[in-house]
Amino acid sequence: MxxxxxxxxxxxxxxxxxxxxxxxxxxxxxxxxxxxxxxxxxxxxxxxxxxxxxxxxxxxxxxxxxxxxxxxxxxxxxxxxxxxxxxxxxxxxxxxxxxxxxxxxxxxxxxxxxxxxxxxxxxxxxxxxxxxxxxxxxxxxxxxxxxxxxxxxxxxxxxxxxxxxDLARYDVLAERLAAVRDDAVRYLKSGISTQNAAFNRMIAEIEQVALHSPSPILLSGPTGAGKSMLARRIFELKKARHLIKGEFVDVNCATLRGDGAASALFGHKKGAFTGAAEKREGYLKTADGGVLFLDEIGELGLDEQAMLLKAIEEKHFYPVGSDKEVQSSFQLIAGTNRDLRREIRAGRFREDLFARINIWNYPLPALADRREDIEPNIEHQLALASQELGRATRFNKEALSAYLAFAHSNEARWRGNFRDLAASIMRLATLAPQGRIQVEQVAAEIERLKWLWAEEADSDDLLHKGSSEKADNYPDKIDWENLDLFDRLQLQNVIDECRKHQNMAQAGRALFHVSRNSRAKTNDSDRLRKYLQKFGLEWGDIVQ
Missing domain, CATH: 3.40.50.10770 (Hypothetical protein VC1899 like domain (Restriction endonuclease-like))
Structure with missing residues (x-):
């Protein structure tokens, strides 16, 4: 030293x-x-x-x-x-x-x-x-x-x-300090203007904990709720304030299995076991001076849990096969989608470790419980998608209205939380013609999401729509098996809607009932004809 x-x-x-x-x-x-x-x-x-x-x-x-x-x-x-x-x-x-x-x-x-x-x-x-x-x-x-x-x-x-x-005694300075704290809170939220009051209060408290406490933080919540992203943001905020010097080490404990789990976490000496040809430091040592994020900590075995508890409390531990202790001082952020109290009762999680990591416990709500935050997150995900695709992409007004109406409804289950939303926006941005997401793309995406969240029986029905069995009800001139699921679902639903109407004009009015109101000239038949022509179809092909 x-x-x-x-x-x-x-x-x-x-x-x-x-x-x-x-x-x-x-x-x-x-x-x-x-x-x-x-x-x-x-x-x-x-x-x-x-x-x-x-x-x-x-x-x-x-x-x-x-x-x-x-x-x-x-x-x-x-x-x-x-x-x-x-x-x-x-x-x-x-x-x-x-x-x-x-x-x-x-x-x-x-x-x-x-x-x-x-x-x-x-x-x-x-x-x-x-x-x-x-x-x-x-x-x-x-x-x-x-x-x-x-x-x-x-x-x-x-x-x-x-x-x-104590600068808080001075009103002008206190206002400036409040602005600095607001900046930190916005940073933890990735700049997203979230509206959920309970979530905003939680993030404001996390900002104070991140800057003033080195104790472990436990982030719980369903998969895709944003635990990993928030953990990294906490680290970056602490680093920007010069509270830590080390790195952010992100470990998914679900990937650690058997004898290799202890070696990955705590390291091993050369020759400690068959295959240990070289010395390994391990994740805990790599995180020295920084932040160690153990996602899905409930997946760790009981032996690794006991070793982790010692490392947290004493800041030193024995690598596998070594009789010499290694020091490492890190802040632990743990993530879990399990109820660790239930895991304790089942004998799968150590009560003493839970007590040590449960000093600051923040349950992240599912996206379905924060529907008022869907719209600002759509804007955030669209910006990320635009950056990745290398072109600006936006919703048409009517397309955004249609997407939000579905996203806010009970039909939208958001089982994968923000991962489902991110994937959905990426699909829409990728398929948007000239960087403008249209109602047609939104309608197809909604069907895709419904299929994704459908119960098993419903899912089977939707999948059969693309099979050769079900394709008998649709024009033979289409090679259904070689269509992407996205195009197949969209086209089949368009055909189903068309068959409810006597002519192309009526079908077009039904299919474009929102977007037609914003057009100076409405030609629903022409829009529908052009869509069908992309697949080599005419009106007579689908209503026979």
């Missing part, structure tokens, strides 16, 4: 007035950024000094003076162009972007954010960034000696104070 003292790094603005001076008389003047490097009670290893380009000569001069009085201090001049240094939004945005792109190393370095120089707006913004841990450190206030000109010559370079304020 490294016992060397941490390096000290100061973050500061160039004082265009306080730091000024080029003649010898400048050494009789208190200059904040120079004076802090003349101190004997603490030293700085590095300075990150913000400056505007028009003050570059002064910045170079201050840098040279700092290195004269403190040769070991590295001074990095950081350009910070501000059109209006009194514009709160501009200053905060520029500093926020700098902090987001800066590589902080809190294990090796301590950060002192100097708030003596710069405008009052800049000082407030630095307050906010430190308080929200976007700059992970403390505030440093320096002050001149009481009799500046007489004292500077005698080696009195003023005082300093490490500031630890």
């Amino acid at each position: 490294n016992t060397a003292p941490k390096k000290q790094v100061a973050v500061s603005f160039l004082g265009t007035v306080l730091d000024s001076g080029f003649g010898q008389g400048r050494w009789q003047k208190w200059r904040p950024n120079v004076a802090m490097n003349q101190r004997h009670d603490f030293h700085l290893d590095r300075m990150e000094l913000f400056y505007a380009e028009k003050y570059r000569d002064l910045a170079d001069h201050v840098k040279a003076d700092i290195q004269q009085v403190s040769p070991h201090t590295v001074v990095n001049l950081v350009p910070m162009e501000l059109e209006n240094p009194w514009d709160f939004s501009e200053v905060y945005t520029k500093l926020h972007d700098w902090a987001a792109g800066y590589t902080f190393d809190t294990e090796e370095e301590t950060y002192l954010t100097h708030i003596t120089t710069g405008t009052h707006v800049a000082q407030i913004c630095l307050f906010l960034l430190v308080e929200s841990r976007q700059i992970p450190g403390v505030l440093l206030q320096t002050a001149p000696p009481k009799n500046q000109r007489r004292s500077m010559g005698k080696g009195d370079i003023g005082g300093y104070e490490i500031i630890d304020l």
